[in-house]
Amino acid sequence: MKKDRTPKGEGERPRREVPPIKVFVTDDEKAELSRRAASCGLSSAAFMRAAGLNHPVKARADLEAIGELVKLNGDLGRVAGLLKLWLAEKRGQGASAVEVERMMIEFRELQQGIREKMSCIVSARR
Template sequence: MESNKARRNTTPIKVWVFPEEKEMIISNAKKHGLSTSSFLRQLGLNIEVRGIVDQQRILELVKINADLGRLGGLLKLWLTNDEKIKCFNKNTIDELLTKISIIQN
């Protein structure tokens, strides 16, 4: 298989589908952030379909994990009674922890 050749200059494969099937294929390709051609090619070659959507979700999880780490550091700082955060009272911290819990769920 020549990967450096432009695919448009190669032979297409026609697949006969009903209109509902076509819409479903197009929708699934969009969900994965792929073109219909790329989506069907990956399925046909038995390649796991990994679109840009999966990568975006992973990046979002990495950012959330970093945010939680920073919040944990701030909570630890508060628990050590550091002078820098004396302006925050127990109610403020309790509200923050409640919001964090809601976001995690």
């Protein structure tokens, strides 16, 4: 019996001399499994192991969408902070009602962006 090999990278499982499980699939099925594994940032073996053991498999797209939400939320906070500062210190000064309305439109657009990213996450989870 051979000793366990040290994993090559962080997060990899130690390999052991155990027999693989063979699954017969068509070329189309193999391509689809590979595509799904890649979309999750996993190897085909890791994806099949997770699916076979009924472990949750999170798509990499979820993490990217969450990162985008964080950025949008930061932008939204900055816009709100600027509006609050203006209202507190410069009420009626330095900015016309049109400029304030334009800022509010940008604020709403950012909110819409967040809702769109949330919808992407929900759709991807189905």
